[in-house]
Amino acid sequence: MLNETTQNAKNLPRRNPPGPSGYPIVGVAPRIGKDFPGFLLKMAVEYGGITLLELGPKRTYFVTQPEYLKQILVDNNRNYVKGYDAVKPLFGDGLLTSDGDTWFRQRRLMQPAFHHQQLASFANTMIDFTAQMLDQWDIVKRNNQPIDVAAEMMGLTQKIILKTMFSADANANMADITLAFDIALNHFNNAMFSPLSQITWLPTAANRRYHWALRTLDEVVYAMITDRRTTHRDESDLLTMLMNARDADTGEGMSDKQIRDEMMTIFLAGHETTATTLSWAWHLLSQHPEAADKLKAEVATVLDGRAPTVKDLPNLTYTRMIIEEAMRLYPPAWMFARVSVNPDVIGGFDVPAGSLIMLSPYVTHHLPSIWNDPEKFDPGRFTPEQAGTRHKYAYLPFSGGPRICIGNSFAMMEAQLIMAMIVQKYQFHTVPGREVTPLARATMRPFPGVWMTL
Numbered sequence: 001m002l003n004e005t006t007q008n009a010k011n012l013p014r015r016n017p018p019g020p021s022g023y024p025i026v027g028v029a030p031r032i033g034k035d036f037p038g039f040l041l042k043m044a045v046e047y048g049g050i051t052l053l054e055l056g057p058k059r060t061y062f063v064t065q066p067e068y069l070k071q072i073l074v075d076n077n078r079n080y081v082k083g084y085d086a087v088k089p090l091f092g093d094g095l096l097t098s099d100g101d102t103w104f105r106q107r108r109l110m111q112p113a114f115h116h117q118q119l120a121s122f123a124n125t126m127i128d129f130t131a132q133m134l135d136q137w138d139i140v141k142r143n144n145q146p147i148d149v150a151a152e153m154m155g156l157t158q159k160i161i162l163k164t165m166f167s168a169d170a171n172a173n174m175a176d177i178t179l180a181f182d183i184a185l186n187h188f189n190n191a192m193f194s195p196l197s198q199i200t201w202l203p204t205a206a207n208r209r210y211h212w213a214l215r216t217l218d219e220v221v222y223a224m225i226t227d228r229r230t231t232h233r234d235e236s237d238l239l240t241m242l243m244n245a246r247d248a249d250t251g252e253g254m255s256d257k258q259i260r261d262e263m264m265t266i267f268l269a270g271h272e273t274t275a276t277t278l279s280w281a282w283h284l285l286s287q288h289p290e291a292a293d294k295l296k297a298e299v300a301t302v303l304d305g306r307a308p309t310v311k312d313l314p315n316l317t318y319t320r321m322i323i324e325e326a327m328r329l330y331p332p333a334w335m336f337a338r339v340s341v342n343p344d345v346i347g348g349f350d351v352p353a354g355s356l357i358m359l360s361p362y363v364t365h366h367l368p369s370i371w372n373d374p375e376k377f378d379p380g381r382f383t384p385e386q387a388g389t390r391h392k393y394a395y396l397p398f399s400g401g402p403r404i405c406i407g408n409s410f411a412m413m414e415a416q417l418i419m420a421m422i423v424q425k426y427q428f429h430t431v432p433g434r435e436v437t438p439l440a441r442a443t444m445r446p447f448p449g450v451w452m453t454l
């Protein structure tokens, strides 16, 4: 029997998916307005699970229906490559941006750093750094100062990723690193939609900032590699794994540049996303005191005042459900893309080779056809019973298939531990007049931060 895709390819006339009409050259760009995720959601609701969007010079297929997402990410995943050339200066040929054999070799090499047992050994680092942050908050509380919880979460997850993956300590340059990271991510975001910003040799202010950002991040990462190569410290971390890796055929090790690419990828992909998830969760809890009370009660019952351990994680179920609901409403990786290698048929529509495919967890997570009252904050959606009623790809904050986020369990564990420890000690109160809105760039962040008193 033919599968649906083949059947459609054979029997149906070739046709384009529906979509909004655009203007010459600029396509639908002028119609987007300030709320890009909102525009995309409107398109998906109006035109269905696959929509043709004329975004600038490229024909873009915007895919949101879970069955079609599965086709792209799992069933026919080899036909869809990353095509993230615009961010190659930042991530090089690291795991996030590479494809084919390079990606497969590196993924296999790095996977052990994310295995269950290895993850458990990271828990103490996560707990220790969170405890240190809470000690510092004692001073803040005494002075009744407001804090930007989003910035605090970013600082914390940055320290955790550096220590767990590279056995490195955060240093005085952290503010520079955060700024450099922001600039680089912004560039990534612009480059996705504006071919002009891909011309980085022009001496514009934006390009100067971008090159400074790349230099700053490179200096940090290369300093870590040099330190390890000269001291020969044998840490059981990802950096050691990368350094000890040998090519099965040639016996050659990885060059500094290859190691740099993987480190940069893990450092950048591995902290801001989790920090953003936690920031949104705190914001949502401040708006829903009944959920905050329930969370506090769960943590009190499970931990009885002591510090959490990995063994407690399966019992912190409501904590997990809040994190999952925060990622449904505000998935940090709210949109990502693929390029089709060969022609394919999705949902009966023809997708030519070389097409840009946009996928948006944000939009799929807000589809009224899947989610009852999608704008409502309701952690109850993530009980096993409720989750079991949905298509697996109705919820994809970490993507899916072979290219699923390598750090998904790391991130969930980290978020659960941090959340439980904070709830044990503090309750947040929003600072009046500081409204929070989603800022959709490369990630979806709470803007202008999450200001709270303790």
Ligand code: HEM
Pocket: 095, 096, 097, 107, 265, 266, 269, 270, 271, 273, 274, 277, 331, 332, 333, 336, 337, 396, 397, 398, 399, 402, 403, 404, 405, 406, 407, 408, 410, 411
């Ligand atoms: C809440 C936190 C996180 C979210 C929402 C998230 C989300 C994602 C998503 C959606 C992708 C797929 C991107 C694409 O296909 O273009 C991805 C890939 C990736 N993530 Fe995460 N991530 C998180 C945390 C982490 C952490 C903690 C690490 C590392 C410690 C990490 C490392 C990576 C890497 C290396 C990839 C590329 C994997 C591959 O292609 O084989 N992420 N992540």
